[in-house]
Amino acid sequence: MGKEEEIAGGFLGYPISRLGYPVVLLRLHFGLIIVLPFFTFLAVMAHINFGWFNFTRQLYLISGLFIGIAGGISEAFLVIRKLKEEVEVVAWFLIPLSFIFWLLPTAFIYLYFGSKEFLPFCAYFLLPSFAVALVTNGFVFYKFEKREKVRVFTFFLSRYVPYPKYWMEFPETLEIKFYGFLNAVAEKDFSWMLYYGRYADQLKILIEEFSKRSDEFGKEILGVKELLKRFLDEIISFNQDQRRVSLIFVGSCFVWIAFLFYVAANNWFGVLQKYGSYAIFIFYLPLFLIFAYPAMKRKTLMKNYYKTIKAIFGEIDPKVQSKIKNILKSITKEKYS
Numbered sequence: 001m002g003k004e005e006e007i008a009g010g011f012l013g014y015p016i017s018r019l020g021y022p023v024v025l026l027r028l029h030f031g032l033i034i035v036l037p038f039f040t041f042l043a044v045m046a047h048i049n050f051g052w053f054n055f056t057r058q059l060y061l062i063s064g065l066f067i068g069i070a071g072g073i074s075e076a077f078l079v080i081r082k083l084k085e086e087v088e089v090v091a092w093f094l095i096p097l098s099f100i101f102w103l104l105p106t107a108f109i110y111l112y113f114g115s116k117e118f119l120p121f122c123a124y125f126l127l128p129s130f131a132v133a134l135v136t137n138g139f140v141f142y143k144f145e146k147r148e149k150v151r152v153f154t155f156f157l158s159r160y161v162p163y164p165k166y167w168m169e170f171p172e173t174l175e176i177k178f179y180g181f182l183n184a185v186a187e188k189d190f191s192w193m194l195y196y197g198r199y200a201d202q203l204k205i206l207i208e209e210f211s212k213r214s215d216e217f218g219k220e221i222l223g224v225k226e227l228l229k230r231f232l233d234e235i236i237s238f239n240q241d242q243r244r245v246s247l248i249f250v251g252s253c254f255v256w257i258a259f260l261f262y263v264a265a266n267n268w269f270g271v272l273q274k275y276g277s278y279a280i281f282i283f284y285l286p287l288f289l290i291f292a293y294p295a296m297k298r299k300t301l302m303k304n305y306y307k308t309i310k311a312i313f314g315e316i317d318p319k320v321q322s323k324i325k326n327i328l329k330s331i332t333k334e335k336y337s
Contacts, residue, residue, distance in 0.1 A: 024141050031134035036135060040128075057123075060125040064127075068131065073136055083167075178206055179328065185231060208225070224327070234308055241301050249294045
């Protein structure tokens with residue numbers, strides 16, 4: 001790994017511009033505090049109201065716990081192995097893995113036992129296995145992060161492919177982030193600019209401080225200060241729009257969960273069983289829309305972001321680009337002198 005990559009934190013040049021979430025925080029803690037207790041509540045309510053927890057459903061639960069542990073460990077093991085080799089991984093292999101662990105058993109139950117057995121199967125196999133997989137997966141990643149002193153992030157709505165992506169981030173200083181942002185501007189790498197724009201407010205303050213220096217470095221920064229701030233302002237605007245999309249997504253998820261509580265509290269399981277496939281379709285349609293909206297909205301935001309940043313680059317003359325590269329060289333020289 002070269003010195004410039006080391007300064008920028010761009011280990012192996014991996015692009016980490018996704019709107020990612022920390023795996024351990026969202027899976028281990030969210031799974032233990034919310035998901036697992038909630039699905040347990042649904043299973044208990046289903047038995048209290050309908051007496052579903054017979055011997056067959058007990059086998060569902062045991063199998064679900066086993067599948068959840070196996071699925072969580074398998075995902076974490078495969079992803080961690082790839083991360084050690086490549087730092088970033090497009091986890092396409094999780095799609096067939098999910099089919100084997102969850103889709104095939106569900107399809108089997110639905111085809112051979114019909115829609116009436118689908119909801120009990122969900123209550124005692126599918127949902128508990130999801131919750132256990134989250135907790136198990138989060139715990140394995142927690143051990144990995146603690147051992148390797150990194151943080152693992154993931155996101156399922158990538159720009160080019162529909163597979164989840166995982167990547168590692170390393171502890172870095174704000175000065176390293178500044179170098180990385182400058183490098184992205186010099187190379188016209190829109191994705192890297194967006195990643196370092198996550199620190200946009202701090203970088204704007206740092207740029208202001210650097211521009212007040214009386215040495216040659218301060219004068220060079222002063223010459224490109226307004227340009228860099230303009231880029232950062234656009235990225236801040238993009239991040240604000242993206243946060244609004246995320247808030248809508250999270251709020252919609254909580255509304256859907258509240259709806260599930262309402263279904264359980266008002267004994268609607270019987271209604272869902274009675275109408276079979278139609279009820280299942282209506283039940284899951286809002287969930288599909290919850291995930292489809294941020295996917296489409298983010299695609300639009302990314303398109304507008306690329307268009308705006310490209311227009312700004314079109315206004316820059318080659319001398320400014322050269323000046324930014326000279327600043328990068330001075331930082332490298334100062335760092336390793």
